[in-house]
Amino acid sequence: MLGGWKRANGVPPVGSSSDTLKREKRASMGLGMRRLNRAQDVVEEFGDDVEDSFLALCARAPESSLRRGISPYDLTMFNTPQLERLVVELEELREEEKTPVVRRVIEEAHQAIRRSGYLLFIGD
Numbered sequence: 437m438l439g440g441w442k443r444a445n446g447v448p449p450v451g452s453s454s455d456t457l458k459r460e461k462r463a464s465m466g467l468g469m470r471r472l473n474r475a476q477d478v479v480e481e482f483g484d485d486v487e488d489s490f491l492a493l494c495a496r497a498p499e500s501s502l503r504r505g506i507s508p509y510d511l512t513m514f515n516t517p518q519l520e521r522l523v524v525e526l527e528e529l530r531e532e533e534k535t536p537v538v539r540r541v542i543e544e545a546h547q548a549i550r551r552s553g554y555l556l557f558i559g560d
Contacts, residue, residue, distance in 0.1 A: 467491045467508065468558035471544045473551060480547070482540055490537045493529075501525055512557040519545045519555060 466488050471480040484490045497503035502522045506512045514522055523545045526538055541555070548555050 466560075467506070469541065469544070470556045470558065471548050472513075472554040472556055474553055476554065479553065480544060482544070485535065485537050489535045490541065493533065493535075493538065497525075506557045507559045509559040511559070514545075514555045514557075516549050516552055516554075519549050522555075523549070 466486075467484040467490060469482050469484075470478050473479050491506075491508055494503040494506045495508070502514070502518060503525055523542055526534075526542050526545075529538065545555055547553070
């Protein structure tokens with residue numbers, strides 16, 4: 437499934453070049469995030485803030501939460517049905533927990549859902 441991915445803007449395919457992704461992450465540290473289109477091309481790229489607030493929010497999430505499944509060390513991808521559930525979880529957070537990164541994840545998830553895309557989380 438992963439081997440056939442194409443990438444826009446010279447971004448390496450996920451799965452066929454994990455060493456490149458790991459080198460990218462070591463250079464930037466923190467959790468990276470990418471919105472992919474239906475063809476799994478990278479459409480948007482962003483990352484956690486310097487406090488790693490999104491990653492910390494995921495680590496504190498209940499066991500049954502989708503957020504809890506986001507790996508700080510590996511790749512985690514959500515499809516449309518999973519993103520719909522993730523958005524509900526994030527929108528139900530208390531206002532003070534909705535950092536700019538959380539709001540960006542919600543916004544990018546909505547975009548991915550509308551276009552039958554994906555969100556890819558890239559751990560260290």
